[in-house]
Amino acid sequence: MNTRRTTLHTTRRLAVATLAALAMSSTGAFAEVKAKIGHAMPESHPQAVAMNKFAELAGTYTKGNVKVQAYHSGVLGSDEKQLQAVQAGTQELYIGTLAPLSTRVKEVQVWDLPFMFQNVREVYAVLDGASSKKIFEKIEPAGLVGLTWTGMGFRNLSNSKRSVTRLEDVNGLKVRVMANPVALETWKTIGANAVPMAFAEVFPALEIKALDGQENPLVHMYANKMQEVQKYISVTNHVYTPVALVASKKFWDSLSPADKAGVQKAAVEAGLLQRKLLDEGDADVIGKFKAAGVTVNTVSPAELARIQDKVKPVVAKFSPIIGEDFVKDFYAEIDKARAAK
Numbered sequence: 541m542n543t544r545r546t547t548l549h550t551t552r553r554l555a556v557a558t559l560a561a562l563a564m565s566s567t568g569a570f571a572e573v574k575a576k577i578g579h580a581m582p583e584s585h586p587q588a589v590a591m592n593k594f595a596e597l598a599g600t601y602t603k604g605n606v607k608v609q610a611y612h613s614g615v616l617g618s619d620e621k622q623l624q625a626v627q628a629g630t631q632e633l634y635i636g637t638l639a640p641l642s643t644r645v646k647e648v649q650v651w652d653l654p655f656m657f658q659n660v661r662e663v664y665a666v667l668d669g670a671s672s673k674k675i676f677e678k679i680e681p682a683g684l685v686g687l688t689w690t691g692m693g694f695r696n697l698s699n700s701k702r703s704v705t706r707l708e709d710v711n712g713l714k715v716r717v718m719a720n721p722v723a724l725e726t727w728k729t730i731g732a733n734a735v736p737m738a739f740a741e742v743f744p745a746l747e748i749k750a751l752d753g754q755e756n757p758l759v760h761m762y763a764n765k766m767q768e769v770q771k772y773i774s775v776t777n778h779v780y781t782p783v784a785l786v787a788s789k790k791f792w793d794s795l796s797p798a799d800k801a802g803v804q805k806a807a808v809e810a811g812l813l814q815r816k817l818l819d820e821g822d823a824d825v826i827g828k829f830k831a832a833g834v835t836v837n838t839v840s841p842a843e844l845a846r847i848q849d850k851v852k853p854v855v856a857k858f859s860p861i862i863g864e865d866f867v868k869d870f871y872a873e874i875d876k877a878r879a880a881k
Contacts, residue, residue, distance in 0.1 A: 572607065573794060575608045576633065577591055577594065577632070577634065577785075578611040578616030578622050578631060578634055579612065579614075579783075580739070581613070581760070582612060582613050585763040586759060586814055586821055588612045589814075590810045593810050594610070594810035595609060597806035601801075602803065603802075605802075608633065616631060618740075619637055619640055623684075626684060627683040628683070628788075629788045629791065631788065632788050633786070633787050633788070635690075635784070636784075637692070637781065638784050639652075645675065645679055647671075647862060647863060647866050648675060649720065649722055649861070649862050650862050650867060651780065651781065652718070652720055652726075653779075653854070654722075654848075654851045655847070655848045656779075656874060657777070660691070661877065662877040663691065665873065665874075666877065667690070670873065671866065671873055676784075679786070683788065684787070684788070684789065685789055686786050688785050688807040689784050689785075690784075691781075691815045692757050692760065692781040693780070694757060694781075695756055695777075695780070696774060696777065696778070697715070697754075697773070698753050698754060698756075698772060699752045699754075699770060699771075699772050700746065700753065701752050704772065704776075704839070705774070705837055705839060705840070707730060707843065707846050707847050707850060708731070710727075710730050711732075713731075713732050713733065714753070715732045715734055715751070715752060715755065716735050716751050717732075717735065717736060717755060719737070722858050725857065725858070726778075726851055729851055729854055730850055743764065743766075743769060746766075746769040746770065747769050753770065755776075757781060757818070758775075758826065759821040759825055761773070767828070767829055767832040767833075767834050768832075771834060771835060773836045774836075775836065775837070775839065776844070785810070
């Protein structure tokens with residue numbers, strides 16, 4: 541009798557253990573989430589390297605629960621299309637400019653104001669500061685969750701006609717600029733024929749001389765082979781372009797707290813890697829441009845001061861549109877970083 545009871549007890553224990561194992565297996569399968577992250581940069585760009593790292597780290601920090609696949613070179617669409625897809629929940633993650641949101645989230649336009657920063661240390665202090673967090677709060681109603689800010693680099697001017705060493709050299713140059721009102725007003729104010737155009741159309745337009753020039757970060761220029769269609773680069777550092785890694789709220793809400801923490805940690809670390817690679821890349825590509833026959837010059841501090849004075853009306857015009865208090869706080873963060881040398 542005792543033997544029979546022992547056998548029944550053992551059988552029950554085995555059955556419970558089997559059910560528990562099946563339940564754990566089912567839970568594990570259910571917890572696995574596949575996610576796409578897309579961006580516009582080619583695979584040779586530091587952002588692509590950083591996003592591959594993000595995909596790897598997200599898997600590691602969520603213990604395999606979140607499997608991220610990175611899609612480079614705009615294969616998922618333009619920045620605007622991808623942002624819309626993330627808002628709709630049909631794409632899980634995106635990294636790139638938030639400029640397409642600038643009509644709905646006016647504070648995004650603050651990054652378009654010209655000649656605010658002297659160096660990347662000031663930029664990174666602001667990217668990690670209160671103003672950037674406020675922008676993430678502002679985009680939440682649009683169905684987006686901000687995970688981290690990182691860099692794309694200072695924007696500089698290239699063209700096929702002449703070296704730009706002074707304000708007057710810009711006069712008459714037909715320059716592609718970002719399709720936002722601040723950029724358009726800035727370049728018109730300093731004498732350029734400013735042309736808004738999708739970036740995918742820029743290289744062929746430069747190739748057939750429909751455009752004289754464009755302005756972008758140095759690494760971005762080199763990765764997109766601007767050295768093949770541009771003879772001159774002027775280091776102006778007129779605007780710093782940040783990018784944000786954002787998640788679809790629909791996707792984010794589907795994650796457990798632990799997986800959210802893992803993805804967030806992966807995003808921050810990948811963002812820091814991207815900053816590092818871009819800083820190293822800027823120094824590296826100047827030599828590559830020169831080797832390719834491009835003339836690279838730096839605009840002098842005195843001449844930059846002249847240009848800054850020229851564009852003051854642009855800052856005055858757009859500050860009330862962006863929000864004067866927000867702009868004031870933004871500049872205060874820059875001043876604080878500058879004073880902390």
